[in-house]
Amino acid sequence: MRLWSIHPGHLDPQGLVxxxxxxxxxxxxxxxxxxxxxxxxxxxxxxxQASPLACIATYLREIAREASRRGYSFDESKVRDERTxxxxxxxxxxxxxxWQHLASKLRVRNAEWHRRMTExxxxxxxVIVEGDVESWERVT
Numbered sequence: 001m002r003l004w005s006i007h008p009g010h011l012d013p014q015g016l017v018x019x020x021x022x023x024x025x026x027x028x029x030x031x032x033x034x035x036x037x038x039x040x041x042x043x044x045x046x047x048x049q050a051s052p053l054a055c056i057a058t059y060l061r062e063i064a065r066e067a068s069r070r071g072y073s074f075d076e077s078k079v080r081d082e083r084t085x086x087x088x089x090x091x092x093x094x095x096x097x098x099w100q101h102l103a104s105k106l107r108v109r110n111a112e113w114h115r116r117m118t119e120x121x122x123x124x125x126x127v128i129v130e131g132d133v134e135s136w137e138r139v140t
Contacts, residue, residue, distance in 0.1 A: 001026065003042045003059070005090040006098050007121040008066040012106060012113040020063050020074055027056045027080060044136040045088060054082035059125050084125075091131030095120055097139065 001022045008016055029037045030052045037043070046052040046059075057080040067074040099120045106114035122128060133139060 001037060001040050001042050003046075004098055004102070005094055005122055005126050006102065007123050008063045009069075010102060010117070010120065011066075012110040013070075014109065015102075015105070016063070016067060016070070016072075020060075020067065023056065023060050023063060024078055027053070027060060027078075030056055031080070041136040041138060045090075045134070049084075049086070049088065051082060051084055051086075053080055054084040055086070055088060055125065056080075057082045058084050059123065062124055087127040088125055089129045090122060090126040091134055092128055093132035094134045094137060095122060095128060097133045097137060101140075 002019070003023060003026060004011070004019060008019055011019060025034070025037060026040075026043055026046070028034050029040070029043060030046060043052075046055050049055050060079045061076070061083070064074045064076045064079065099117075103114060103117060106117065
């Protein structure tokens with residue numbers, strides 16, 4: 001499971017679809033609807049919030065907006081109604097790690113998309129703060 005902090009607009013089509021599916025799974029896990037993935041570290045930053053379900057729903061809605069911008073039709077009825085205006089912190093080191101991680105994936109999977117990489121933007125749920133790679137990240 002990879003819940004990117006970078007904006008979903010950076011993801012190639014395969015990555016965007018994967019993010020949608022994995023984020024829906026995350027929503028189900030956070031709602032207590034599955035036994036699998038309950039201890040996945042990518043969920044820690046959502047669980048640390050007062051309203052984890054509102055945070056993941058807000059996260060999912062931006063993925064759906066990106067899909068719509070590309071002409072895709074993701075089923076937004078699968079997203080819970082909760083929302084938040086709260087910004088979750090994400091470290092500059094985490095963004096740099098994710099950017100490098102995405103670049104290495106795209107270099108192999110989608111060279112054209114890789115060539116279009118410029119400067120990373122973050123998902124609007126997050127705000128960048130100083131710091132190294134997040135403690136919940138499993139660095140490979």
